[in-house]
Each structure stands twice: as C-alpha cells, then as structure tokens.
Amino acid sequence: MTEFFDVRDERNLTMLVDFYELTMGNGYFNNNLKDQIAYFDMFFRRVPDGGGYCIMAGVEQLLHYFKNLKFTSEDIDYLRSKNIFTEEFLQYLKDFKFSCDVWAVPEGNPVFPNEPLVTVKGPVIQAQFVETMVLLTINHQTLIATKANRICRAANGKPVIELGSRRAQGYDGAIYGARAALIGGCVSTACTISEQLFNIPATGTMAHSWVQLFPTEYDAFKAWAETYPDNAVFLVDTYNVTKSGIPNAIKVFDEILTPMGYRPKGIRIDSGDITYLTKKCRKMLDDAGYSDCNIIISNSLDEYIISDVLKQGATIDSFGVGERLITAKSEPVFGGVYKLVAIDSENSIIPKIKISENNEKITNPGFKKLYRIFDKDSHMAIADLITLNNEIIDENEPLEIFHPIHTWKRKKITNFYVKDMMTQIFDKGKCVYDSPSVMDIKEFAAKETEKLWPEVLRFENPHTYYVDLSENLWTLKQSLLHKYSNIYK
C-alpha cells in the first residue's frame, strides 16, 4: 500500500475559535490571571436518539489540533485590527506555546452521560482557548460514531457502507464523518479522501447517470461488465427495477459475465418499496441461477428503517447509508459541554461548580478520574465511577456504589477489576499519545461494546448504565451545593 497523503497537517485551525475565548483570554491576561492554572472537563448530558451509550471518537484530530496551535503574524494583525486586545496580550499570543496537560477517554470506548471525556489542565487562557475545538471535534465524531453504531447494530451483522458525503454538513463533515462511521461499525465508505487519510476502505460502483448515458440500460450494464468483470454491481432502478433493471442485469450476467468466467457481485436498488422489491429481485435472481448475487439497498436508510424492513423479511445482503448517518439526521446535535471544574490556589486544588435551575445542568466539581468497573469472571462492565483524582480503588475490597441522587439505592460489588478510563494525551504541551489506526479503533469499539449488557444496548428505553460518584466526590459536590443554596432562599 502506498504512503498516505495527509491533508490534516496542512491546516492550522487555531483561529477556529469562539471569539469569546479571545475576549476572555485578554481579560484573564490583563487581570494578572495568565498563570492561573484551571481544570476543564468536557462531558455530555444525554445520549442521542434515546440510546444507552455513545462511542467516543475524535481524539486523533484533537492531537493534531493541539500540536498545531500557533498564531501567525496575520492572525495577530487581524486581532489587532479589532481594537480590543492589549499589545501585551497580542505579544503573549505571538509567543503562544501550548503547555497544558490533557487526558482523554481513548476512541472507540463506550461512554456515558456526565462523565469526563476530556480533561484539560493548564494556564487558564490556554485551557479556556481550546474549548471550541475540543467540543467541535469530539461532539461531531462522537455523534456520528454513535449513530453508525446504532445503524450497524440494526443491520444485524450485514455490512453497512457509509455513502453520505454529498449531504454532509461541510467538507469535514464528510471526511471525518466517514472516519467516525467506520469507528462506529461501517465496513467502508464512498469518501475517497477518507481512505487516503485514514486507511479505511473506499468503495463505489455506478450512479444513475452511467445508465442514462448509454443508449439502453442493457448497453450500460454490458459496458460495465466488460470494464469491471470482477466487480459487477448494477444499479437497477433507473427506469423500472423488476421490468427493466433486473431483466437487463440477468441478460448481461448470462451473455457477458458468465462467458467471461465471472460471477456477478450484486445489484443495487436506490428507490421504491424495499421489502417488496428485494423479495421479488431475490426470486428473479435465484430463478436465473444467481443466488450468489448480492442485493444492496441504499435509499434514506437509518436504524429504524433497517430494523423494519429486516423484520418484514426483506432479502438484503448489505446496506448503503447516506444522509441519515452522515448528519445523524434524527438527532443531529451532540450536546457536549466544556466546564471549569477547578483552579489551583497555593498548591491546593479549589473545586468549582456551575449551579443551574435545571438540575441536570449542575456540574461535577473537582479534578477527577473516571473508572470503569468490570466483573472479573464475565468481563462485563458493571458501572462507571467518577472519583477525585487522588482516589485509588482497592480491587481486593468490596466496593459500594450508590445513586448520586437517590442515595438509598446502593450496590455492593465484589469480584471486580477497574480500568482507569482516561489516558494522558498531552503532558505540559507535549503529545504523549500515539493514536491507533482507525481500523484498530473500530475493532476495539466492537470489542468494548460487547462488554455492555444487552439491556444497555437496547434501542428503546435501554437500562441506564450506572455512572456514580465516589463518596468523596459526592460529599464535595453536596458541600458546594449547600454553599450556594442561600442564593435560592
């Protein structure tokens, strides 16, 4: 395989930043807070589509972003032209060198609401500045990986191909969307550049225009078979699937492909009643001696339609999924947030909390760790536990976990082991993490997802996986809440 070309390093996305990160930066700088150490957590509050878990994705792109953080002299000139930043702050940006510590849950892991996925610790100007890109990167890819995972599970082992580029929301929506779709479970993509960048398989055959360009549909299929005898997949719905497309396909299989010594690969249907058409096509193909010819479907599919047509007995061998995957159409927003959770003060960590009239918007304070607890025999995931950063879980002692709101709901766990879910990816601004290949992440995601109980995997009304707080963290949170409770009096 050839060396892959990499478009990623060409782009400096430093200025892809919400303007308020800069006004705050200038404010911190001019209030002598430039060296103030702050801790930020990125987390989300609910799983899209009412699902039970998400698939973490996007960390590799975060690495690129952090590595390339740098203000050009054009950037500084532009910022100066806004007439609101002091020259001292602009000089600080000119000399900017990323020096934060960053931890992240590696890609492919199932993740759950309210647990830290990324933690950034560093000078507040820096740790604040990266908010926009941490969110943009992780929100987008986790959204698509999670959606792909749902769609692939609905397909029940049959291959799902990502082909949504043309309906993606911008170029990166297509490029990184394809990457995330593979992590979530798709077997390949139509997006060529994503194969180049990420070494994930790109595939494709013909559009309706191929069929239209030739004098007849038969001529179009014939020309294709002669060009690609080992990859004969015909799109059969340009005129009429059962009265024209399939008969012409079979004719070309008989007259061209078979004499050449090849078997047909498949037929693709892109419109019409899937269940009816696939059953009818299957019978026509079988009757003609092509029971090995696959039927591929691609028409506004998602997990709901795929489940439905499979339940109805549609005879489909693989699915091409476009716009509803690449935009996560049913719920196209992943609501990850990035919140200040602590600051350093005279060698101690001062936890910070964000209060809200919406209880679910109250944050978990402090510099924290995320542990996943597995059963020692079955290796199934039992619960996640968020602790303060200095807490260690003794695997040899029974562990009592409890619901953070209904605290009388308690569970004693024995015979377990824990996994520290967050890996340090930057150490004082230096990258200390090698991102695995996308195909390795994909395999890892499949393996880790299997460690979730079927109740958590359920599409509708899944069991809520336990994400609990350690006794210490819970107590800290309560004390901060009580501190602010007088505001509500």
Next chain:
Amino acid sequence: MTEFFDVRDERNLTMLVDFYELTMGNGYFNNNLKDQIAYFDMFFRRVPDGGGYCIMAGVEQLLHYFKNLKFTSEDIDYLRSKNIFTEEFLQYLKDFKFSCDVWAVPEGNPVFPNEPLVTVKGPVIQAQFVETMVLLTINHQTLIATKANRICRAANGKPVIELGSRRAQGYDGAIYGARAALIGGCVSTACTISEQLFNIPATGTMAHSWVQLFPTEYDAFKAWAETYPDNAVFLVDTYNVTKSGIPNAIKVFDEILTPMGYRPKGIRIDSGDITYLTKKCRKMLDDAGYSDCNIIISNSLDEYIISDVLKQGATIDSFGVGERLITAKSEPVFGGVYKLVAIDSENSIIPKIKISENNEKITNPGFKKLYRIFDKDSHMAIADLITLNNEIIDENEPLEIFHPIHTWKRKKITNFYVKDMMTQIFDKGKCVYDSPSVMDIKEFAAKETEKLWPEVLRFENPHTYYVDLSENLWTLKQSLLHKYSNIYK
C-alpha cells in the same frame, strides 16, 4: 482593516469525491467516452421545514473547488494501489485540466424546488466527477442560509448572532456555516476564523467559566467592566439570574461602570424560562435606571422558540443562536441531487430523463435556462419558468404559464420583465465570475426575499411559488416519458 488570511486556497479537495465518480470515470475512459459531452443539473426537490423557498449559498466555494481541481502524484499513486484503474486513465487524471462550462444561480437568491441551481456541461468524466463537491458545497450552505433566514424572520428585525461552532458537524460546518448564516440574515458570528476569511463580523464576550474563575460573581463582573468598559455584557445565569446575576450586574453598573463614564451594553441569559426571566430582568434593569441595557438570549433557540417567546411578550433585544442553526437541527439534510439531463451527439443535444416510480423523482430533461418573472410595477416575483436553453421570452407579448401536472391551471401574465437566473461562472474551465463579498450577498438576499409575496414567505403552509416549464420543455418531457411508458405495461 488588515488583509485577510485565506485558508481556502491551501486545501486541494480534489479527492473529496465519491469513489464511484472514479470508477465511472475509468469506465467512461475505457469505453471511449472520454470526450463525450454531458450536461448535469443540480437541483433540490423540497424546501426544508415546510418552508416556501430556500436561499442559494455556496457558489464562492465552488469557484475555489473548480479552480483547484488537480490530482497530485500521491493521489495517482494511491489510485494505482487500488488495482482497478487502467494506466491510461491514471495518466488522464495526471494531466487533468478542468474544461467544463458551469452556470449557477448567484448566492443570496431565493430558489425553489426542481429548478436548476447549477448546470455543468463538459466531458462526461469531468462533469460527473464534480458531482460530490457540487452537492456537498451547495447542499450545506443553502441548508444553513435557509435556516438562518427562517430564524431571522422569526426574530422580527431583532439581531440574531450565530454562535454554533462547538456543535457544528466538523470544522467546515462551523466555518462555512457561519458564512451561510450571515447570508441568511444573521448580523454576526462567534466564529473568529470566519471573520478572517469572509470579512463578516465576529463578536463574543464571556462564558460561565469567567464567572466561576473569580471568587465571586461580583468580582468577575467587576474585572470584566474594568477590562471592557465599553463592552460590558454580563452572563448572569451562572448561579441564579434574578437573585444573584442581575443584582451583581446592577451593582457593577452602579459602582464601576457609571463612575467610569460608561453605560452597560447588556446582560445575557443562557438557561431557564426565557419569557419569565426576561420580563423580570427588564423590570429590574429599568428600575435601576438601565433601560438602555440590552437583554440577550441564547439557549437552544430556533425560529419556533423565538416566535413563541416573542408572542408571549418576552423582552429580548437580540438572540444568540447556536446548535439549532449551525446544524439546521429540525431538518439537517438538504436533499440536492445532481442528474444527467443531456448529452451531445453529432452537433445536437440529446435530452436524458431519469424515470422513477416516485413521480417527484422524475427529472426535467435537456439543457435548460431558468427565468424569474417579475411584475413591472411592483417588482414582485410572479413565477419561475424553466425553458430549453435556446428559448427567449418576449417581454412585450403576454406570457401564458401553466401547471406542469394540472395543465388546465393556466395563467396569462402581462406587464412583466424576466431575469435570467443562472450566471455563467466557468467558461471551458476558466473562471469568469467574481464572487461578491458575503456582506453584499447578505444585503442582496434580503432585497430579493422582499420580492416574494407574503404568502410565499409564510412559515407554515406557504403558498407554493410557481415553478413552471415552458411549452417546449413540457412537450419534450412528455415525449420522453411516453417513450419509457412501455416499461410499465
């Protein structure tokens, strides 16, 4: 203003292409169809959110794409490694020079279903190849411009600020999404790089983390006021809007800002019951002598919520709109398609049609023109008329238009003038169009939208604007349909 830095020219997106464009290209090449001239139309079939029209956007990015089309030797090496392309085809790609004619509806124009927005004429390999990027570019930006236009109309003249970067679907989703949002009507964006690239205003103040970082909310507001006395906009919902945020804001207005000789700019609320809170805040600010202090709202807004809270009497001066705009959440897919409509054959144009069992998926054949008909007195848009390319409309004769399906519905138009809606942007591969500035496009969009009758502008159940076919085009389409009707017998 400083020279703007341009990230666009850095990226060659040639390989952002559905793989089947390449397999078809190789197929055309090896079937001696490399010089076959083909005509493709890009169009869409329905307006998102049940609206009456869309706002065309994305043409400037298409110019960049066409100009930069080029295969690097790495691209060729990568394609060779796939083992399905002939060396002759790879050589053709290596020598690739874009030579198509392209016409497009200029950005900012209201556009309607089934009319050509982009037409590409050229060697079929090329005209086919650009499908993915034509769709991706126009679909994305037209989606967001259209959504922004709905949201801004709901805001009823009050300014709307785009601030969705962190929830966008990929980096370009944010960058070009901000561009499209401005075209649709937003007054500014939070996306800094979009100001650099497109000279659109970027704005921003503070996040909750600013408030949390200081020992008290009062300290945080005080530090801000001292840093930005002429831009004092305080985020007041970190702890409690009415019991903490507003009282602290007023205290800082009184104690810091007023003595410095400044007036407050505004307060921002990002959570809670908008109608209740804004009314209460308005009264508190007015009572304290700050009736000129604006109230800015930013919490999961879209056209529906904005209409609703304004109807309830919420006292809001401007809106910050994030995730629901930048992803067009309520309908995040713009279903533009790109279809073969004709080919050249021995100096004549052979029209092509795509049949479908879904009537709305049948295409309009032929190389065409799009005219908009305006009333001579009111300058209001009466109808759009799609004609064959060689048709000229005589403005001095009455024009009879008719419904393309219910052909008995006819209308005779007098006292009108027509506008040729498509502009040539490439002539044999050479760019012949200068894109206006985004702010000019935005102004143009506002002006052109005012030429639509209020019935077409309606949010719910708008009047369907007439998009009719000329007699010649209608007759051609009927004859092609009849040609294929025997398939359905």
